Amino acid sequence: MEATPHKIERIDQESLDSLGDFTLPQILSRQAEKFKDDKIAIREKSYGIWHNYTWKDYLRYTKLVALGLVSLGLKRGENVGMIVDNDPEWLFTQLGAQSVGAVTLTLFTSAVAKELAGGLGRIQASYVFAQDQEQVDKLLAVREELQYTRHIIYIDPTGMRTYGDDPWLISFSQLLELGEELDKEEPELFIKELWEGNPEDVALMLMTSGTTGVPKLVMLAHMNFTDMAAKWIQTAPIGIEDNWISITPTAWIVDQMWGAGVTLCGGLVMNFPETFETATEDFRDIGPTVMISSSRFWEDLASKIRVKIADASFIKRGLYNFAQRVGREVVELESEGKPIPSKLKSWRWISHRLVARPLLDRVGCLNFRAAYTGGHPISPDVIKFFRANGLNMKQCYGLTETCGIFQVQPDHEVKPETVGKALPGTEVRIMEEPGSAGQEQVQLCGVL
Amino acid sequence: MTVLSNMLLARHAHCRYNVGKAALFMKSVKDEEVHHRRILEELIDFLEMQSLRNQLVGSLPYGMRKRVELGRALALEPKLLVLDEPFAGMTLEEKEDMVRFLMELNEAWNQTMILVEHDMSIVMSISKRVAVFDFGVKIAEGSPDFVQNHPQVIKAYLGDTSKIE
Numbered sequence: 349m350e351a352t353p354h355k356i357e358r359i360d361q362e363s364l365d366s367l368g369d370f371t372l373p374q375i376l377s378r379q380a381e382k383f384k385d386d387k388i389a390i391r392e393k394s395y396g397i398w399h400n401y402t403w404k405d406y407l408r409y410t411k412l413v414a415l416g417l418v419s420l421g422l423k424r425g426e427n428v429g430m431i432v433d434n435d436p437e438w439l440f441t442q443l444g445a446q447s448v449g450a451v452t453l454t455l456f457t458s459a460v461a462k463e464l465a466g467g468l469g470r471i472q473a474s475y476v477f478a479q480d481q482e483q484v485d486k487l488l489a490v491r492e493e494l495q496y497t498r499h500i501i502y503i504d505p506t507g508m509r510t511y512g513d514d515p516w517l518i519s520f521s522q523l524l525e526l527g528e529e530l531d532k533e534e535p536e537l538f539i540k541e542l543w544e545g546n547p548e549d550v551a552l553m554l555m556t557s558g559t560t561g562v563p564k565l566v567m568l569a570h571m572n573f574t575d576m577a578a579k580w581i582q583t584a585p586i587g588i589e590d591n592w593i594s595i596t597p598t599a600w601i602v603d604q605m606w607g608a609g610v611t612l613c614g615g616l617v618m619n620f621p622e623t624f625e626t627a628t629e630d631f632r633d634i635g636p637t638v639m640i641s642s643s644r645f646w647e648d649l650a651s652k653i654r655v656k657i658a659d660a661s662f663i664k665r666g667l668y669n670f671a672q673r674v675g676r677e678v679v680e681l682e683s684e685g686k687p688i689p690s691k692l693k694s695w696r697w698i699s700h701r702l703v704a705r706p707l708l709d710r711v712g713c714l715n716f717r718a719a720y721t722g723g724h725p726i727s728p729d730v731i732k733f734f735r736a737n738g739l740n741m742k743q744c745y746g747l748t749e750t751c752g753i754f755q756v757q758p759d760h761e762v763k764p765e766t767v768g769k770a771l772p773g774t775e776v777r778i779m780e781e782p783g784s785a786g787q788e789q790v791q792l793c794g795v796l
Numbered sequence: 797m798t799v800l801s802n803m804l805l806a807r808h809a810h811c812r813y814n815v816g817k818a819a820l821f822m823k824s825v826k827d828e829e830v831h832h833r834r835i836l837e838e839l840i841d842f843l844e845m846q847s848l849r850n851q852l853v854g855s856l857p858y859g860m861r862k863r864v865e866l867g868r869a870l871a872l873e874p875k876l877l878v879l880d881e882p883f884a885g886m887t888l889e890e891k892e893d894m895v896r897f898l899m900e901l902n903e904a905w906n907q908t909m910i911l912v913e914h915d916m917s918i919v920m921s922i923s924k925r926v927a928v929f930d931f932g933v934k935i936a937e938g939s940p941d942f943v944q945n946h947p948q949v950i951k952a953y954l955g956d957t958s959k960i961e
Contacts, residue, residue: 394841395834395837395838395840395841396833396837396840396846396849397837506900507896507900509903509904622846623844623846623847625846625847626846626847629847629850
């Protein structure tokens with residue numbers, strides 16, 4: 349594992365400024381032209397090893413999915429449903445469908461059959477991508493309600509032999525073959541379809557969390573994503589080939605915003621863990637440079653560390669307590685904006701090397717330039733705990749409706765009790781209505 | 797011993813190199829090790845044990861240990877897999893998982909199996925041919941339907957109905 353995070357290699361200003369002129373698949377094709385096979389776009393762990401996909405591979409699979417769908421009969425403007433896990437196939441499918449003008453809707457893999465039928469019925473999905481046998485079974489159970497769906501495409505073929513004769517079901521590899529055939533017949537078709545896309549078109553739909561009522565469908569355009577990505581690339585400490593690990597569900601805005609938005613536009617590497625259960629192990633393998641997770645994840649991690657420390661030897665515990673004291677003192681001074689005395693600085697230097705850095709390495713957090721928490725209120729104590737150990741942890745705030753996170757604490761002004769400032773070009777107003785709590789209004793490029 | 801090293805043990809039967817070659821870290825030895833590991837990884841993927849790879853077998857719950865044992869047996873690449881009461885002491889969910897693996901093994905991997913088991917619902921639902929023994933003597937053999945209706949089987953397992961009258 350690297351001792352220090354490498355230098356940030358930012359994408360050039362010209363590409364950054366022009367992001368808004370393209371759709372997401374168009375950006376993919378531009379990235380593939382620029383990075384070719386030199387840079388890794390996606391990493392996936394399978395059979396215990398990390399496998400790489402370069403930007404050219406990424407584009408190739410996306411193209412095959414796109415042409416496969418066209419060959420099945422997908423038309424511009426139709427909708428595609430997706431019930432998929434965190435796998436490269438998710439990105440190939442999503443961008444593939446978008447590149448031929450279809451709109452995707454990702455649903456939770458944990459949803460029950462009725463929920464899936466409801467969601468897919470609302471968008472009248474022409475094709476549905478299902479992760480595995482489990483999802484296919486759910487869809488077969490509500491087949492009568494899915495009369496708009498022409499085909500189900502399953503990604504993982506395990507256990508699917510017995511369904512072999514059902515023409516409604518198609519495997520992902522069959523889809524790729526269809527794509528390959530069509531590509532041979534009409535080599536120009538993909539490029540033509542790709543550049544017909546308009547950045548103002550709807551790219552994908554997501555369900556809101558439904559905390560204040562029935563879940564609503566949110567339509568997000570390509571420009572929403574590119575705009576959000578450009579803001580993050582400008583403000584967050586991220587650059588080309590930095591690592592993002594995809595562990596939140598694909599039906600959530602966080603991974604959509606990063607997987608479909610920021611990693612694609614900023615040339616980051618998208619990492620997919622082997623299974624849901626191995627995520628923590630794989631997390632340590634990768635040592636991501638940036639991460640956004642729910643507050644529960646961080647609270648859980650903090651309590652795990654504390655429990656382990658309580659079990660540690662007398663000397664380790666003593667050192668840890670010393671490092672905590674020093675760290676907290678520094679954090680207090682920093683958040684008040686006061687200068688740190690040089691004696692304390694040298695103590696911090698020692699405690700970081702002796703305690704905090706090995707500790708962060710153990711939990712896979714050493715390479716973090718920034719760690720974000722959001723979703724629910726987090727205890728300020730947890731934030732102070734991580735900051736005292738030298739982790740640049742911040743709170744942020746966002747909504748599905750706004751295409752992700754728009755409020756972030758800037759690097760040097762972290763107040764543990766706030767959710768930070770709005771990203772550049774974002775305006776946040778609180779609507780005061782008599783007798784009700786303040787309602788928020790957000791002004792973003794193209795949203796609300 | 798971890799799950800991985802436990803399963804690697806079974807690969808000794810297929811080892812082609814000797815101690816001398818291994819001590820010299822020869823390329824052929826390394827290649828062979830990679831080959832063995834690949835076979836194990838396929839089994840781990842098949843048995844859905846990715847998260848257990850580096851865990852101690854002794855620390856795993858009972859059903860999982862059985863799964864590791866199945867994995868180790870498969871790592872031998874047997875022509876015939878003999879399973880002696882693989883479902884004993886398992887919870888319903890663990891049994892269902894095991895049945896799923898055995899079915900897949902049989903149908904997709906073409907693994908021939910002999911299953912010795914007295915959980916009748918499992919035996920009758922997954923077997924192609926069933927042989928019934930009574931005190932070491934084979935009393936019937938055939939399809940599950942045939943065996944279930946065989947008078948001698950009913951007599952041996954449920955008792956002689958003629959005596960009741």
